[in-house]
Amino acid sequence: MNVFNIVIAGVGGQGVLMASKVLAESALAGGMDAKQNEVHGMAQRGGSVISFVRMGEKVYSPVVTPGTADLLISFEPLEALRYLHYLKPTGVLVYNSVAINPSTVASGMAVYPTDLPEQIAQGSPGALGFDALAIAKEAGNPKAVNMVMVGAVMKNLPIDPAIVRGVVEEISRNKGGEVNLRALQGGSAAAMHEREFAGSSSVSTS
Numbered sequence: 298m299n300v301f302n303i304v305i306a307g308v309g310g311q312g313v314l315m316a317s318k319v320l321a322e323s324a325l326a327g328g329m330d331a332k333q334n335e336v337h338g339m340a341q342r343g344g345s346v347i348s349f350v351r352m353g354e355k356v357y358s359p360v361v362t363p364g365t366a367d368l369l370i371s372f373e374p375l376e377a378l379r380y381l382h383y384l385k386p387t388g389v390l391v392y393n394s395v396a397i398n399p400s401t402v403a404s405g406m407a408v409y410p411t412d413l414p415e416q417i418a419q420g421s422p423g424a425l426g427f428d429a430l431a432i433a434k435e436a437g438n439p440k441a442v443n444m445v446m447v448g449a450v451m452k453n454l455p456i457d458p459a460i461v462r463g464v465v466e467e468i469s470r471n472k473g474g475e476v477n478l479r480a481l482q483g484g485s486a487a488a489m490h491e492r493e494f495a496g497s498s499s500v501s502t503s
Contacts, residue, residue, distance in 0.1 A: 303367065307443075312372075312443030316447050320454070333350050371390070391425045395431075427491050436483050441479075446484060
């Protein structure tokens with residue numbers, strides 16, 4: 298298979314790196330080669346964190362270049378817009394719709410955009426956004442947003458979802474395993490519901 302490119306974006310403390318670890322290890326468990334690379338922003342100040350995961354028969358570089366990502370996973374809507382240029386024309390964007398004010402907004406140096414969904418839709422008409430924080434809280438831990446987002450994209454991956462679940466269970470065996478699995482399932486169910494709703498709303502009843 299060709300190399301499948303994933304970009305994961307978020308804000309420091311949201312678990313971006315754990316999500317990329319789950320995806321990379323799932324690819325390896327599925328018999329593929331995988332490379333992972335992360336770029337840390339000013340996490341302590343609410344800065345951007347971006348991670349690349351590439352998987353396929355043979356992967357030589359961990360770096361995803363702009364315009365080549367098959368999948369962009371964003372834990373925050375402004376980060377989705379910030380890294381939208383990484384997506385290829387046929388790429389898929391899935392993002393958490395709950396905003397987190399960056400340091401510049403918190404300090405009054407900037408204003409958070411009010412039309413983010415519209416801007417995102419312009420750049421990626423098929424983008425899927427939903428409240429991942431609410432699902433994480435329902436699963437038992439608001440910090441499980443990362444596992445909610447992994448669950449939401451399982452159907453988009455060239456990996457059996459059962460393998461992803463097994464990796465999540467193994468990685469979190471000694472810490473929050475049940476919560477993470479509930480978050481994973483909750484994200485999967487939410488994405489399926491949103492896609493079905495989008496599909497039905499686009500059907501003409503005339």
